[in-house]
Amino acid sequence: MVTRSETMMTRIWPLAKAGRMAIAMMAAMVYASTSVASAASAGCEAPGDKLGVSRIVEIDTHGGPIFGSYTKQEHEASFLGPKEVVLTFDDGPMPWITRSILDTLDEACTKATFFSVGRMALAYPDVVKEVVARGHTLGAHTMTHPFNMFRLNPDVAHDQIERGFAAVAAAANGPIAPFFRFPGLADSHELMAYLQSRGIAAFTVDVVSNDSYIGDPKRLTERTMREIERNNGGIVLFHDIKRSTAKALPEILRQLKAGGFRIVHLTSKTAVQPLPDLAVAMSDALAKAASKSGKPTTLMPFYGTTGPVAGQSAQSPPANGSSAAVTATADSAVGVALPISQLSPAPRQRVASIKASRPIVKADWSRATHKVRTAGRRRTIVLKATAN
Numbered sequence: 104m105v106t107r108s109e110t111m112m113t114r115i116w117p118l119a120k121a122g123r124m125a126i127a128m129m130a131a132m133v134y135a136s137t138s139v140a141s142a143a144s145a146g147c148e149a150p151g152d153k154l155g156v157s158r159i160v161e162i163d164t165h166g167g168p169i170f171g172s173y174t175k176q177e178h179e180a181s182f183l184g185p186k187e188v189v190l191t192f193d194d195g196p197m198p199w200i201t202r203s204i205l206d207t208l209d210e211a212c213t214k215a216t217f218f219s220v221g222r223m224a225l226a227y228p229d230v231v232k233e234v235v236a237r238g239h240t241l242g243a244h245t246m247t248h249p250f251n252m253f254r255l256n257p258d259v260a261h262d263q264i265e266r267g268f269a270a271v272a273a274a275a276n277g278p279i280a281p282f283f284r285f286p287g288l289a290d291s292h293e294l295m296a297y298l299q300s301r302g303i304a305a306f307t308v309d310v311v312s313n314d315s316y317i318g319d320p321k322r323l324t325e326r327t328m329r330e331i332e333r334n335n336g337g338i339v340l341f342h343d344i345k346r347s348t349a350k351a352l353p354e355i356l357r358q359l360k361a362g363g364f365r366i367v368h369l370t371s372k373t374a375v376q377p378l379p380d381l382a383v384a385m386s387d388a389l390a391k392a393a394s395k396s397g398k399p400t401t402l403m404p405f406y407g408t409t410g411p412v413a414g415q416s417a418q419s420p421p422a423n424g425s426s427a428a429v430t431a432t433a434d435s436a437v438g439v440a441l442p443i444s445q446l447s448p449a450p451r452q453r454v455a456s457i458k459a460s461r462p463i464v465k466a467d468w469s470r471a472t473h474k475v476r477t478a479g480r481r482r483t484i485v486l487k488a489t490a491n
């Protein structure tokens with residue numbers, strides 16, 4: 104295991120558009136960092152047999168590079184060597200899942216990058232702050248997670264990007280990385296050009312865990328490890344809104360360590376600059392939400408997500424951050440009357456039964472509905488958003 108003092112830091116400068124592909128990584132400077140305190144939490148200075156962080160890669164997002172292989176766009180060469188892995192988590196924060204994942208990462212003395220949804224960040228700003236405070240890197244994943252960004256009117260799509268960053272930055276109450284991930288990895292040349300004009304890096308992936316569709320932690324672990332081994336590492340996509348992810352992560356990290364994989368922690372050279380008017384608007388929205396004291400905000404954003412444990416506030420973590428705790432029934436306060444066992448049928452059933460994804464990403468989530476076929480019956484689940 105690489106100890107803290109041996110942790111290496113690499114800086115990546117993107118190329119100008121011409122010749123973006125090959126030479127960038129050659130030019131990357133590698134040097135020993137003396138300021139990697141954030142890479143090691145308390146007790147992780149000498150992580151011993153823990154997974155740890157083997158290397159920090161600092162990204163200069165000037166010019167808007169795109170990293171990862173799941174794209175048709177021209178992209179940067181990988182900054183990862185053989186057996187190097189970047190852990191990423193999308194769609195959160197969702198307190199009872201995200202905090203369990205944070206605990207697991209702490210336990211392994213390792214770091215990840217979170218691409219949070221703006222709407223979620225406004226609902227759970229405390230968790231957003233926790234992600235940063237625990238040394239992870241925070242980027243954005245649009246405001247309301249439309250799956251069809253490439254089909255939207257460009258102004259609407261740009262607004263999704265900008266509001267997402269402004270909301271996540273406001274919730275963090277501090278600088279966040281100019282790191283963006285497209286919902287559903289559905290990018291486009293036009294939107295990439297917009298990100299480049301804003302000096303924002305886009306991250307697609309190299310390995311998909313498929314945790315959106317695999318509800319069984321054992322199968323999720325097997326699938327994830329198989330894909331990581333097949334790709335010999337890479338940028339791995341998870342979701343911190345999935346209880347299967349929270350439950351599988353300890354074993355995945357254990358197997359990564361046992362398999363000789365090493366974790367690379369991404370950081371950004373500069374912070375994103377939210378548009379000033381949106382920064383004000385998001386701060387106002389947060390202040391307004393905070394003034395509703397005694398009414399904890401709850402939000403159920405997507406199908407396949409699970410509610411907090413009955414009797415617990417959505418704002419408080421499960422006992423001991425235990426991922427097992429999220430297997431209990433949903434709190435009716437979140438507006439989902441069904442037990443989780445029915446909310447989350449076997450993954451294949453669930454995928455086959457989603458009739459429409461569009462209504463879920465409507466601006467007014469309080470009326471968002473989707474239909475799930477459970478045990479042969481179709482149910483309409485109303486997702487109530489009490490954030491506003």
Ligand SMILES: [Zn+2]
Nearest residue numbers: 193194286287
């Ligand atoms: Zn997503």
